[in-house]
Amino acid sequence: xxxxxxxxxxxxxxxxxxxxxxxxxxxxxALEKMKSSETVANFQQAANTFERxxxxxTKEWLPLYYASYSMIVISYxxxxxxxxxxxxxxxxxxxxKAFKIAPDESELYSLQAFLYPSRITVDPxxxxxxxxxxxxxxIDKAIALNPExxxxxxxxxxxxFNMPEQFGGGADAARPxxxxxxxxxxxxxxxxxxxxxxxxxxxxxxxxxx
Amino acid sequence: MKIRLIILFQFLILFAHAQVxxxxxxxxxxxxxxxxxxxxxxxxxxxxTSDSLGVFLFKTETSxxxxxxxxxxxFETYGQSLNLTGNISDxxxxxxxxxxxxxxxxxxxxxxxxSDKKKSVVLKPLDVALTAGANGDIFGAFGxxxxxxxxxxxxxxxxxxxxxxxxKTFMDxxxxxxxxxxxxxxxxxxxxxxxxxxxxSVFSTGGYSAEYGQALSSIVALNTVALExxxxxxxxxxxxxxxxxxxxxxxxxxLSISAExxxxxxxxxxxxxxxxxxxxxxxxxxxxxxxxxxxxxGMIKSFASFNYDTSSLLYDNFEQSAFQEVSLGNKNLxxxxxYNEMLNDDWMIQTGVAANIxxxxxxxxSNNITTSRNSSQLKLKLxxxxxxxxxxxxxxxxxxYKYDQEIDMDGNFNLSFSNNLFAGFAESEWKVTKNLxxxxxxxxxxxxxxxxxNVTPRLSAAVKTSKNSQLSTAFGKFFQNPNDDYxxxxxxxxxxxxxxxxxTWQYKKDSRTLRIEAYNKNYSxxxxxxxxxxxxPGNYNNMGSGYSRGIDIFWRDKKEFGxxxxxxxxxxxxxxxxxxxxxxxxxxxxxxxxxxxxxxKQFFTKINSFISGSYTFASGRPYNNPxxxxxxAGKTKTYNDVSLGFTHIFYLFNTQTVAHxxxxxxxxxxxxxxxxxxxxxxxxxxxxxxxxxxGQKRLIVFLLSFQL
Numbered sequence: 001x002x003x004x005x006x007x008x009x010x011x012x013x014x015x016x017x018x019x020x021x022x023x024x025x026x027x028x029x030a031l032e033k034m035k036s037s038e039t040v041a042n043f044q045q046a047a048n049t050f051e052r053x054x055x056x057x058t059k060e061w062l063p064l065y066y067a068s069y070s071m072i073v074i075s076y077x078x079x080x081x082x083x084x085x086x087x088x089x090x091x092x093x094x095x096x097k098a099f100k101i102a103p104d105e106s107e108l109y110s111l112q113a114f115l116y117p118s119r120i121t122v123d124p125x126x127x128x129x130x131x132x133x134x135x136x137x138x139i140d141k142a143i144a145l146n147p148e149x150x151x152x153x154x155x156x157x158x159x160x161f162n163m164p165e166q167f168g169g170g171a172d173a174a175r176p177x178x179x180x181x182x183x184x185x186x187x188x189x190x191x192x193x194x195x196x197x198x199x200x201x202x203x204x205x206x207x208x209x210x
Numbered sequence: 211m212k213i214r215l216i217i218l219f220q221f222l223i224l225f226a227h228a229q230v231x232x233x234x235x236x237x238x239x240x241x242x243x244x245x246x247x248x249x250x251x252x253x254x255x256x257x258x259t260s261d262s263l264g265v266f267l268f269k270t271e272t273s274x275x276x277x278x279x280x281x282x283x284x285f286e287t288y289g290q291s292l293n294l295t296g297n298i299s300d301x302x303x304x305x306x307x308x309x310x311x312x313x314x315x316x317x318x319x320x321x322x323x324x325s326d327k328k329k330s331v332v333l334k335p336l337d338v339a340l341t342a343g344a345n346g347d348i349f350g351a352f353g354x355x356x357x358x359x360x361x362x363x364x365x366x367x368x369x370x371x372x373x374x375x376x377x378k379t380f381m382d383x384x385x386x387x388x389x390x391x392x393x394x395x396x397x398x399x400x401x402x403x404x405x406x407x408x409x410x411s412v413f414s415t416g417g418y419s420a421e422y423g424q425a426l427s428s429i430v431a432l433n434t435v436a437l438e439x440x441x442x443x444x445x446x447x448x449x450x451x452x453x454x455x456x457x458x459x460x461x462x463x464x465l466s467i468s469a470e471x472x473x474x475x476x477x478x479x480x481x482x483x484x485x486x487x488x489x490x491x492x493x494x495x496x497x498x499x500x501x502x503x504x505x506x507x508g509m510i511k512s513f514a515s516f517n518y519d520t521s522s523l524l525y526d527n528f529e530q531s532a533f534q535e536v537s538l539g540n541k542n543l544x545x546x547x548x549y550n551e552m553l554n555d556d557w558m559i560q561t562g563v564a565a566n567i568x569x570x571x572x573x574x575x576s577n578n579i580t581t582s583r584n585s586s587q588l589k590l591k592l593x594x595x596x597x598x599x600x601x602x603x604x605x606x607x608x609x610x611y612k613y614d615q616e617i618d619m620d621g622n623f624n625l626s627f628s629n630n631l632f633a634g635f636a637e638s639e640w641k642v643t644k645n646l647x648x649x650x651x652x653x654x655x656x657x658x659x660x661x662x663x664n665v666t667p668r669l670s671a672a673v674k675t676s677k678n679s680q681l682s683t684a685f686g687k688f689f690q691n692p693n694d695d696y697x698x699x700x701x702x703x704x705x706x707x708x709x710x711x712x713x714t715w716q717y718k719k720d721s722r723t724l725r726i727e728a729y730n731k732n733y734s735x736x737x738x739x740x741x742x743x744x745x746x747p748g749n750y751n752n753m754g755s756g757y758s759r760g761i762d763i764f765w766r767d768k769k770e771f772g773x774x775x776x777x778x779x780x781x782x783x784x785x786x787x788x789x790x791x792x793x794x795x796x797x798x799x800x801x802x803x804x805x806x807x808x809x810x811k812q813f814f815t816k817i818n819s820f821i822s823g824s825y826t827f828a829s830g831r832p833y834n835n836p837x838x839x840x841x842x843a844g845k846t847k848t849y850n851d852v853s854l855g856f857t858h859i860f861y862l863f864n865t866q867t868v869a870h871x872x873x874x875x876x877x878x879x880x881x882x883x884x885x886x887x888x889x890x891x892x893x894x895x896x897x898x899x900x901x902x903x904x905g906q907k908r909l910i911v912f913l914l915s916f917q918l
Contacts, residue, residue, distance in 0.1 A: 022255070026255050041246065044246040044259055045259040048246070049259075051248055052248065052256075052257045053255050055250075056254065056255060083283075089283075090283050125334075125336060130439065164815070164818060165861070
């Protein structure tokens with residue numbers, strides 16, 4: 001009897017370890033794929049992989065984060081405004097699920113701030129007034145939750161940089177935010193290899209244009 | 211025992227490593243491959259994404275009965291059970307396209323909607339605020355849509371052969387009894403509310419929902435904004451006054467207040483007036499908007515506005531060959547509070563209470579008329595979504611109305627009445643298929659004053675005629691109480707009646723929309739009388755009748771940001787009625803057979819400027835010339851107007867500033883709205899006349915707005 005219990009127990013442990021390893025391995029592989037993505041099809045594959053992982057791993061926000069991130073990236077690729085909104089609806093769905101798992105995660109608010117500008121590009125005149133304040137609120141919340149999250153500063157900088165001077169944007173307005181972002185990126189250590197760690201290179205590339 | 215278990219254990223591990231291959235193709239209903247589909251075994255990571263040919267292939271270590279899922283943006287999620295004992299190849303998965311809002315059939319006969327929530331609408335809220343010639347007035351903007359007539363001396367909405375009182379205005383579902391400022395004779399008025407208060411509005415030119423009643427022709431349903439996005443303040447300096455507002459945002463609550471003071475003294479000096487003002491118009495107003503989010507789906511909205519306006523002029527009363535000193539003063543308080551919430555997945559509640567107090571003082575050569583109109587309303591609506599593709603709503607409302615008029619003119623007269631109205635409505639919309647929707651409703655109402663109970667049906671349907679086009683139809687019967695001006699003399703009248711039949715064809719593809727609508731409207735029970743302003747109840751009856759029929763055409767081409775955006779609306783109408791003191795059926799004075807509006811907008815991103823221009827044309831309107839034997843046989847010349855708007859955004863003292871200029875009638879057309887005739891002929895037996903013309907030829911308004 002004892003042996004039976006031991007066996008069952010060890011079986012359970014082995015399965016759990018296998019599953020845990022499976023999650024990390026699957027996420028690592030998917031992240032590699034996503035990072036090397038260059039086309040809509042690549043990002044779609046990445047988004048699908050993360051979605052599959054998220055369906056099984058109902059307590060992890062990271063798969064949802066990357067699924068949403070990939071969909072947002074796709075939305076920036078696609079020029080068809082109707083499709084753009086459909087991708088963003090999907091991205092928002094992933095993000096909403098992630099917020100339920102980790103309501104106080106700074107990275108999720110940053111990602112929300114990354115999503116809104118894509119909504120604006122669908123209809124800048126009509127949507128700018130609605131989404132700009134929402135985006136600013138998301139960045140503020142992301143910074144409040146974790147002042148060391150460099151992506152919040154980068155997103156603020158890039159938005160200001162792309163905004164006409166007459167609306168309070170421009171290179172001069174954006175510069176200090178890029179610099180803060182650079183500082184934070186240099187110091188940033190992700191919690192784990194799976195945690196969000198993007199933006200450093202693009203931040204520096206954009207700074208070259210100032 | 212031990213050995214058996216170890217064997218079992220090893221078997222499990224072995225089994226776990228057994229892999230099967232699953233491959234196939236994903237197609238749409240029309241047989242074309244779908245790329246980017248996520249195909250996987252439920253509960254595992256195992257799956258793949260379909261390639262550009264719709265082909266997929268993956269391996270899985272699971273076995274036995276499993277569920278295969280295929281999901282993709284724009285398609286309904288697909289599930290299939292599979293028995294995984296060996297490799298599965300040549301699976302063919304057919305995904306059904308999700309009905310997106312753009313492809314969906316929408317019942318829209320008679321309706322124009324301006325909203326930023328729905329992608330299918332042809333108007334955005336900003337269109338209402340930034341239309342040249344509309345002067346930032348909601349009713350002015352809707353006046354540039356097909357179905358409305360240009361009636362320059364009124365400023366109110368006249369829809370499809372209907373008088374302005376036949377159009378009712380609702381805010382968040384609640385009735386606004388006095389939506390316009392009070393009005394001087396022969397001069398236009400405007401709406402009391404800023405278009406920026408609303409993020410959605412519906413202009414229904416006929417056949418509208420059973421939720422709304424007491425409107426023979428048309429309704430304007432305005433929906434106020436939700437939570438203010440952020441805390442901010444603004445101050446605007448206009449050539450005609452000052453405006454200021456402050457909004458404060460908390461987590462789930464926002465409050466904004468605004469105040470304005472308008473005075474046309476300066477503007478009247480610059481632009482020559484055809485009016486001799488004794489006291490230039492002054493408007494003082496304030497609004498309050500309170501919002502509180504009670505849950506993810508629940509919201510309490512509270513709105514209040516107070517306006518005071520006053521003016522005085524020397525009126526050339528040509529009919530009586532006398533100059534009269536006419537003074538006008540109006541105080542208006544409107545408030546409503548509404549509460550909306552999804553109670554659960556199936557039920558939504560919408561409820562509200564509103565109050566409107568309006569007091570108008572008219573002084574004609576020191577003879578005084580004071581009119582007060584007080585109304586309060588209570589409304590409850592429930593919507594049910596428990597049956598798939600069917601939305602049913604029903605509700606009830608009570609409207610308490612008190613009218614009181616004191617006339618101090620050759621003696622003291624008091625005319626007053628109370629009318630309590632109780633109404634119930636039920637309506638159900640069924641999306642039969644992706645291509646067909648039908649809606650049926652009924653409204654019943656009871657009036658305490660005229661002691662009548664009416665039941666009216668409403669029916670509408672829409673069918674898709676191709677991927678980008680659809681046909682809609684609406685039919686309904688509508689009742690409206692006779693105007694206060696008659697009810698104050700008699701309660702022996704019945705409600706006036708109209709029936710609407712509407713057929714609409716709409717084509718919408720990418721940036722282009724074309725709408726063609728034909729309608730027929732029959733009026734009966736219209737109020738007739740022998741003599742205007744007679745206090746004799748027997749003078750009034752419901753023997754009047756009439757009809758309107760016509761075709762409205764709307765074309766809009768809205769290119770992406772920075773490119774051109776324009777719309778053209780044209781209406782042809784044939785309308786005649788025998789009502790009031792008309793001796794026979796004729797076209798009333800406010801109806802012009804042809805109405806055309808062209809509105810053009812463009813944003814110049816490089817210079818942060820926005821221009822908007824509009825051209826309005828209306829064919830001549832009938833007027834009665836007593837010098838001719840035929841009634842209403844005269845016709846004014848055509849009406850033309852070119853209006854321009856220019857908006858520039860820049861930084862002034864580190865503050866974001868908007869400069870805005872509007873020019874009305876830029877080309878200076880001499881428009882004539884009609885003629886006033888002397889009551890008695892002159893020595894030669896001729897009735898002399900005087901044209902009714904706009905208060906000024908051109909109007910220019912400057913605005914500088916600072917975002918603080």
